[in-house]
Structure formats: structure tokens, C-alpha cells
Amino acid sequence: MYIPKDLVAASAAPMVLGLLAEGESYGYAIIKSVREVSGGEIEWTDGLLYPLLHRLEADGQVESAWGVAENGRRRKYYRITPRGRGALDDHREQWRAVAAALGTAWGDARRLTPHLPVVQEGFAT
Amino acid sequence: MTPTSPGKRRATPSAAEPSFEAQVGEWRAFALKRRGVTAADADELEGHLRDQAADLQQSGLSADEAFLVAVKRLGSQDEISREFARAHSSRLWKQLVLAGPPGDSDAPASAPRRREFWAVAIIAVAAALAIKVPALFGQDIARDPHLFYPRNLAAFVAGGVGAYFAWKRQVRARTVLGVSALAAIGIALVNAYPFELRGQTVYLAALHLGVVLWLLAGVLYAAGDWRSHARRMDVIRFTGEWFVYVNLLGLGGGVLIGLTLGAFGLFGVDTSGFVDEWLLPCGLIGASVVAAWLVEAKQGVIEAIVPVLSKVFTPLFALLLLALVVTIPLTWSRGPLDRDALVIVDLLLAVVLGLALYATSARDSADSAGVFDWLQLVLVAAALVVDGLVLANMIGRIADYGFTANRTVAVGENLLLLVNLAWTAWLGWRFVRGKRGVAALERWQTGYVPVYFAWAALVVVALPPLFHFA
Numbered sequence: 044m045y046i047p048k049d050l051v052a053a054s055a056a057p058m059v060l061g062l063l064a065e066g067e068s069y070g071y072a073i074i075k076s077v078r079e080v081s082g083g084e085i086e087w088t089d090g091l092l093y094p095l096l097h098r099l100e101a102d103g104q105v106e107s108a109w110g111v112a113e114n115g116r117r118r119k120y121y122r123i124t125p126r127g128r129g130a131l132d133d134h135r136e137q138w139r140a141v142a143a144a145l146g147t148a149w150g151d152a153r154r155l156t157p158h159l160p161v162v163q164e165g166f167a168t
Numbered sequence: 169m170t171p172t173s174p175g176k177r178r179a180t181p182s183a184a185e186p187s188f189e190a191q192v193g194e195w196r197a198f199a200l201k202r203r204g205v206t207a208a209d210a211d212e213l214e215g216h217l218r219d220q221a222a223d224l225q226q227s228g229l230s231a232d233e234a235f236l237v238a239v240k241r242l243g244s245q246d247e248i249s250r251e252f253a254r255a256h257s258s259r260l261w262k263q264l265v266l267a268g269p270p271g272d273s274d275a276p277a278s279a280p281r282r283r284e285f286w287a288v289a290i291i292a293v294a295a296a297l298a299i300k301v302p303a304l305f306g307q308d309i310a311r312d313p314h315l316f317y318p319r320n321l322a323a324f325v326a327g328g329v330g331a332y333f334a335w336k337r338q339v340r341a342r343t344v345l346g347v348s349a350l351a352a353i354g355i356a357l358v359n360a361y362p363f364e365l366r367g368q369t370v371y372l373a374a375l376h377l378g379v380v381l382w383l384l385a386g387v388l389y390a391a392g393d394w395r396s397h398a399r400r401m402d403v404i405r406f407t408g409e410w411f412v413y414v415n416l417l418g419l420g421g422g423v424l425i426g427l428t429l430g431a432f433g434l435f436g437v438d439t440s441g442f443v444d445e446w447l448l449p450c451g452l453i454g455a456s457v458v459a460a461w462l463v464e465a466k467q468g469v470i471e472a473i474v475p476v477l478s479k480v481f482t483p484l485f486a487l488l489l490l491a492l493v494v495t496i497p498l499t500w501s502r503g504p505l506d507r508d509a510l511v512i513v514d515l516l517l518a519v520v521l522g523l524a525l526y527a528t529s530a531r532d533s534a535d536s537a538g539v540f541d542w543l544q545l546v547l548v549a550a551a552l553v554v555d556g557l558v559l560a561n562m563i564g565r566i567a568d569y570g571f572t573a574n575r576t577v578a579v580g581e582n583l584l585l586l587v588n589l590a591w592t593a594w595l596g597w598r599f600v601r602g603k604r605g606v607a608a609l610e611r612w613q614t615g616y617v618p619v620y621f622a623w624a625a626l627v628v629v630a631l632p633p634l635f636h637f638a
Contacts, residue, residue: 070212071219088243093212094251101255119212
């Protein structure tokens with residue numbers, strides 16, 4: 044399934060914060076987790092994760108520290124901050140509200156607003 | 169001999185590892201050139217690239233293939249660097265001033281950058297102290313009856329800048345020796361000639377020695393490749409940017425000097441001696457080296473400032489010259505009598521030439537002619553008319569008064585600039601008519617540089633004896 048760029052971009056920050064809320068991680072591992080949790084549906088341009096992480100860091104939502112990877116190379120690890128958890132809660136509420144609204148609009152639209160089809164027929168003539 | 173080489177060649181397929189390393193290194197170097205990407209960002213991206221490539225190799229891809237796929241997944245460097253720049257808009261500014269100062273907490277300043285910082289510091293301090301060495305032998309700056317400092321100021325400035333580029337470009341020893349030898353001849357002559365100290369020739373020689381030494385420093389800037397037109401254009405660009413930076417540093421220096429005098433003055437301490445003897449001369453020399461480094465450091469980070477200035481001032485100077493073209497015939501009888509007239513016109517021509525030169529230097533050679541090129545043509549043409557009028561007005565008078573050293577140099581320089589501008593106007597005309605590319609204009613200017621050098625050298629070497637050092 045193709046997911047448009049705008050939708051991927053809008054969900055990127057909540058996704059990263061959500062994954063980091065599970066525990067400290069680094070760029071490549073985050074990308075792998077995103078593939079995993081989305082069942083491979085969400086394809087990021089890997090490189091764009093880093094500017095996003097830096098922006099979150101500048102905003103105080105995550106913090107970073109250089110560590111050493113198992114292969115001996117330098118690696119930057121990211122951790123969520125209390126401020127980041129607050130932001131994550133906000134994101135969650137917002138997405139839930141959007142999802143609920145969409146669910147209502149698509150699933151129960153006919154029952155709640157019976158005049159809708161009439162309007163559409165009016166346009167068709 | 170021959171049997172070994174096929175053996176070597178056969179060994180290459182197994183050397184896939186180094187080729188992967190080389191590819192990663194190349195990718196990294198390429199990323200670092202982008203604005204907004206620091207060494208730490210590149211480390212992070214490189215780590216990602218390696219992790220991804222390692223995973224791909226485990227699932228059966230060759231090193232080469234793994235590298236290609238990993239790079240593709242990482243996305244275009246253009247896009248990434250743009251996002252980095254947006255996330256850290258302050259970085260674009262920071263880079264401009266501090267190309268990796270020691271102790272930047274975020275980016276572990278890479279070794280070459282730190283080395284450059286210290287090299288610049290050492291060269292600047294050494295050059296600044298060098299100007300105080302003659303004082304040890306009784307050459308006072310305040311009391312300078314033999315005009316030692318006016319004669320040698322250019323040597324100190326060009327020496328510091330030249331030393332920096334000799335180090336920075338790793339110029340071959342032979343080139344450095346050749347340039348130094350030529351410089352030494354000029355400096356020796358200007359110091360050894362028995363000038364009449366109240367005369368004109370001593371100042372003319374010192375001034376033109378400055379041009380000679382600066383162009384020699386330009387040879388070091390070009391790493392000895394002075395025949396290349398592209399390198400010459402770089403030297404011209406560098407000169408303009410350097411000039412702007414020296415003036416900016418000078419503004420800061422002026423504030424420093426003013427506050428030094430004022431603050432100590434509050435407590436009745438007179439620091440004017442310190443300012444004249446140390447702060448001013450050492451600051452000037454140090455600033456010229458630091459300015460050279462700044463021009464180097466910010467290359468490619470922001471757009472050069474000099475072409476922008478020349479674009480702003482081209483219309484204004486075009487107006488000035490058009491007004492002069494109208495005014496001169498009206499005031500013909502009151503024409504310029506004094507000897508300064510030629511100097512002023514020379515300066516005017518030099519400014520016009522500079523405007524044309526720097527506007528051209530930043531031009532995209534693929535663009536076709538636009539309004540600005542017409543404006544520039546008007547500027548150059550008006551300058552030619554003004555020059556012709558002033559020369560015509562003065563020729564008779566010069567014949568009456570005879571040739572002094574000042575007048576000879578002023579007329580000579582006028583002719584040099586006139587020839588240059590006339591051909592520039594012709595090429596500019598061909599260009600706006602779409603018959604010649606802008607490259608021809610650029611080549612003409614870079615080709616003319618040796619003429620300036622020859623003229624300046626002639627003034628240094630031959631003019632003083634011709635006018636009996638008067």
C-alpha cells in the first residue's frame with residue numbers, strides 16, 4: 044500500500060517519540076523498528092530521521108549522548124525526556140481524536156447524517 | 169618486471185573491503201561539503217550507512233551492492249542537508265565565523281580544522297610581531313625620518329598573507345623560493361634607493377611595491393599555478409573579499425582602540441603611545457592574515473559579498489558618470505587644472521573596472537545577457553567618455569608644466585585602465601548583442617593581470633632613477 048509523503052511526515056515525530064518511550068535507541072535501530080511496527084508499510088527516507096531527531100532534541104523532547112556500538116564505532120543514542128513524554132501524550136490524544144472522527148465519518152456517516160447522499164445526487168445532476 | 173604486474177591485477181577482486189571503505193569515505197567527504205552538515209552529523213549518517221550495509225551483506229549482497237542499496241535508502245544528500253540546515257538554521261551562521269574552533273562541544277572539531285586554527289594563530293601573531301622587530305634596531309614607528317614603515321608596510325602585509333597560503337596550499341619549495349626572491353629584490357630596491365625623502369618617487373615606489381608583492385602573494389594563493397586563468401580569477405575574487413574583511417575587522421579594531429584610549433583616559437592613563445606603537449601596527453598585520461583565513465573558511469558557505477556590492481553600486485556609479493558626462497562640457501573652461509585631477513580620474517576608472525570585474529566574476533557563464541549587463545555597459549562607456557574628456561582637457565596643460573613623477577605615473581595608469589576598459593566595453597557590447605560569451609570578458613581581465621604586474625614593477629625599479637629619486 045502506498046502511504047503519501049504528507050501522512051508519513053505528520054506521523055514521524057509521534058512515531059519516533061513512541062518508540063523512544065519504550066527505551067533508549069539509535070537511528071538505524073529506530074528505522075528498523077518503524078519498518079517492523081508498520082509491517083513494512085511505512086517507508087522512510089532513512090537520512091531524514093536524523094534532522095528530525097535533532098529538531099526534537101533542540102526542542103528538549105529527546106536528549107542524546109555519544110556511545111560505543113558493539114562493533115567499536117561511535118554511535119549516538121537518543122532518549123526521551125519528560126517534556127518528550129508530555130508531547131507524546133498530546134500526539135496520542137490528537138491522533139486518537141482524528142482517528143475517532145474519521146471512524147465516525149466513514150463508518151457511521153449514513154446513520155448520523157442521512158441527508159448526505161441527497162446532496163451528492165444534487166451535485167451529480 | 170612484467171610477470172609481477174598480472175599477479176597484482178589478479179589480486180584486486182579480493183580487495184573488495186578497501187573499495188567499500190573508499191566508497192564510504194567518498195560519500196562522507198561529499199556529505200561534509202554540504203552546508204549545515206557537521207562532522208558529528210556525518211559520523212551519525214556514516215554509522216547508519218555501515219549498519220545498513222552490514223545487515224544487507226548478511227542477507228547475501230556483495231559489499232558493493234550493499235553500499236549502493238544503503239545509500240539509496242538513506243536518501244539524497246541534497247534533501248538531508250536541507251533538512252539539517254532547517255533544523256539548525258543557526259549553524260549556517262556559526263560556520264561562517266568559526267570553522268571548527270577548538271572545544272566545540274557538539275562537533276568534535278576534526279584534526280585538520282583545529283590544526284588550521286592554530287596555524288593561522290601562529291602566522292598572524294608572528295607577522296604581527298615581525299613588524300616590531302625593526303623597533304629593536306631603533307626604527308621607531310612614531311619617529312620615522314627615513315620613512316622605513318611606509319616603504320615596508322606592504323612587505324609585512326603581503327608577507328603574512330603569503331606565508332599563510334604557502335602553508336595552506338602546501339606550495340612547492342621552488343615556487344616559494346622564486347616568489348620570495350622576486351619580492352626580496354623589490355623590497356631591497358625600495359629600501360636601498362637614495363630617495364629624496366620629501367619627494368614623490370619614494371611614495372610612488374612604495375605604493376607600487378604593494379601591488380607587486382600582493383600579486384606575488386597571489387601566486388602563492390594559486391599554489392604556483394599563475395598561468396591558469398581560473399586561478400587568476402580566484403586571486404581576483406580573493407582580493408575583493410579580503411579587502412571587505414580587512415575593513416570589517418578594521419571597524420572592530422577602531423572600537424577597540426577608541427575604548428582603550430577612553431577607558432584608560434578615565435583614570436588619567438595615557439595609552440596613545442601603546443596604541444600607536446603596538447595596537448595599531450600589530451593589529452593591522454594580524455588582521456590581514458586573519459582576513460585571508462576568513463575568506464578561505466567561509467568559501468562556499470555563503471555567497472560572496474563583493475559581487476553583491478558591485479551589483480548594488482553599478483547603477484549608482486553609472487548615474488554619477490552620466491552626470492559627469494553632462495557637467496564637464498558645461499564647465500570646460502574651468503577644467504581640472506591641478507595635478508590631483510588625473511589621480512581622481514584614475515581612481516574613478518579603477519572603481520569602474522572593479523565593479524565590472526567583480527560583477528563578472530560571479531556571473532553564471534550559461535546565462536544570457538540581461539538588464540544588468542546593459543547597465544554595466546553604460547557604466548563602462550560613460551567612464552570612457554569622462555576619461556577622454558579629462559585627458560583632452562589636460563594634455564595641453566601637462567605639456568606646459570612638464571612631466572613630474574606623479575604625472576607620469578598617473579598618465580601611465582590612465583592609459584592602462586583606458587585600454588582595459590575600451591576592450592571591456594567592446595566585449596560587453598558583443599555580449600549584450602549575443603555574439604560573445606561572458607567567458608571572453610573574464611579571460612580578457614585575467615589575461616590583463618600580468619600587465620599590472622609589469623607596470624607596477626616598472627614603477628618600482630625604473631621610475632625613481634629616471635626622476636633622480638625626487
